[in-house]
Amino acid sequence: MKIPRLLRTLAHAGALVFGAFWLVATSAEAVPARDCFTGLTNPTRIAVVLGTPGSDPAAGGSAYPSCAGIDGLAPGATLTFSLTQGPRPKKTADTCWGYGTTALEGTTDVQIQSEQSVAAYYFLTDVGGTYTSSAASTCTGSWRLRLGSFAALDHPISPLDASNGGWIVERSIIVGDPQTCMGPIKTGEPPAGCDDTFPVVSITQLAP
Numbered sequence: 001m002k003i004p005r006l007l008r009t010l011a012h013a014g015a016l017v018f019g020a021f022w023l024v025a026t027s028a029e030a031v032p033a034r035d036c037f038t039g040l041t042n043p044t045r046i047a048v049v050l051g052t053p054g055s056d057p058a059a060g061g062s063a064y065p066s067c068a069g070i071d072g073l074a075p076g077a078t079l080t081f082s083l084t085q086g087p088r089p090k091k092t093a094d095t096c097w098g099y100g101t102t103a104l105e106g107t108t109d110v111q112i113q114s115e116q117s118v119a120a121y122y123f124l125t126d127v128g129g130t131y132t133s134s135a136a137s138t139c140t141g142s143w144r145l146r147l148g149s150f151a152a153l154d155h156p157i158s159p160l161d162a163s164n165g166g167w168i169v170e171r172s173i174i175v176g177d178p179q180t181c182m183g184p185i186k187t188g189e190p191p192a193g194c195d196d197t198f199p200v201v202s203i204t205q206l207a208p
Helices: 002-026 159-164
Strands: 044-050 078-084 097-105 110-112 117-119 123-132 140-148 168-175 192-206
Touching: 078 123, 097 110, 117 123, 159 192
Parallel strands: 097 123
Antiparallel strands: 044 078, 044 192, 078 097, 097 117, 110 123, 123 140, 140 168, 168 192
């Protein structure tokens, strides 16, 4: 008879622990995103030169194949971002006050979704959009690019000192039906896609 009583006691204690955890998890208040980046005007334009994936420890691997430059992103390419830092957002998790990308030059077959305000982990900017192949108009899917540095989690850093900050560009393309596409995307079962992580060679602030 003592065992059932012990089980009831343990079950009750477990319920109390779970209840306490749930209250903490669901009662977390949103806090303003913090300042992670310095040295840029607002709004601003920056030119980002891409390095070769795999040549930098910050550039990791992926289950998807490389996009092989089908959207214009390749080693040595320059992307020009028009950035705006909108009102400081609030998040329940520790995150950075980033910049929204309002325009992006240097891509091919990409249409971005302009955003004014971004709060996203360690990224200076996190921009989404669509990819539609000019060689096969039925090959279309989601496109996403993120520019940032893990170092921003430790202390505010300047993108203009990118050579010392471990900056990377992560980009992915995901399509629902790989049979409509040619090249690197036509692999695996749907959803299929490709991606790359480029180390950043340099970031330069341009005139408005």
